[in-house]
Amino acid sequence: MLQTPEAQESIESVSEDSTLGSVNVSLIYNQEQALLTVRLIQARDLVARDFSGTADPYARLCLLPNRRVQLQSKVHRKTLCPEFEEEFIFEVTPADLNHSKLQILLLDYDQFSRDECIGEAVISLEHVDLSEKVVLWKGISPYDKEKREEVRAIGFLKYSGTSVLSLIARGV
Numbered sequence: 001m002l003q004t005p006e007a008q009e010s011i012e013s014v015s016e017d018s019t020l021g022s023v024n025v026s027l028i029y030n031q032e033q034a035l036l037t038v039r040l041i042q043a044r045d046l047v048a049r050d051f052s053g054t055a056d057p058y059a060r061l062c063l064l065p066n067r068r069v070q071l072q073s074k075v076h077r078k079t080l081c082p083e084f085e086e087e088f089i090f091e092v093t094p095a096d097l098n099h100s101k102l103q104i105l106l107l108d109y110d111q112f113s114r115d116e117c118i119g120e121a122v123i124s125l126e127h128v129d130l131s132e133k134v135v136l137w138k139g140i141s142p143y144d145k146e147k148r149e150e151v152r153a154i155g156f157l158k159y160s161g162t163s164v165l166s167l168i169a170r171g172v
């Protein structure tokens with residue numbers, strides 16, 4: 001994925017296993033303000049999670065390993081190719097950025113049951129020059145059971161809505 005500085009300005013295709021679909025993001029880092037801006041552009045070919053053969057995807061983003069701030073997108077109803085077009089801003093020092101990974105968790109919203117995890121995309125930010133905008137596609141991998149329990153535990157947050165979540169996140 002993020003290999004050479006030359007490749008960063010172009011849209012890259014990620015050739016890893018993408019049977020669970022892939023997600024398209026752009027990243028840019030403002031070193032003076034210590035702000036990482038993640039634009040979640042879209043996802044493609046997500047796996048169906050509902051009986052109707054579709055899903056209601058939304059994304060939850062955080063920086064690993066600390067998970068201090070979690071930001072959540074809007075839910076997109078009945079689609080396997082959601083056009084998110086949402087921006088998420090993380091406050092992170094240059095030193096921390098070098099040890100961080102961006103985790104994008106894709107979940108399926110369910111009105112009457114717990115949300116199911118569709119998968120995750122993890123992008124390592126180590127040694128990456130993010131002073132210029134980087135646009136990339138990342139394959140979605142299965143999300144393991146142990147972590148899924150954690151998702152369920154905070155699943156109630158979906159009822160709070162995106163704006164409230166953002167405020168919570170900024171106040172941390």
Ligand code: CA
Nearest residue numbers: 056108109110
């Ligand atoms: Ca659903």
